[in-house]
Amino acid sequence: MWAGSPSRRGLLRGAIGVACAALGADAALAAGRTSEAKLAQEQVSYQPTPKGERKCSGCVNYEGNGNCRVVAGPIDPEGWCRLWNAR
Secondary structure: OOOOOOOHHHHHHHHHHHHHHHHHHHHHHHHHHHOOOOEOHHHHOOEOOOEOOEOHHHEOOEEEOOEEOOEOOOOOOOOEOOOOOEO
């Protein structure tokens, strides 16, 4: 073996380090997704009535059953907020 070439042990340590870093990054991303807080209805000017043709049931964020991906609390399918975005 000549000077400057990596040993098997060094290569294995490096590979293990890279794998651990990748797993740690994935765990951090997953933790960030689960800890995202929804916005209060007041923050997004939520109203339980539609704004013209715009209503929660036609928004990409509406999940059905009174749930929204970004707004907290019970959501009326006929409601509206300023985050409304057509499906």
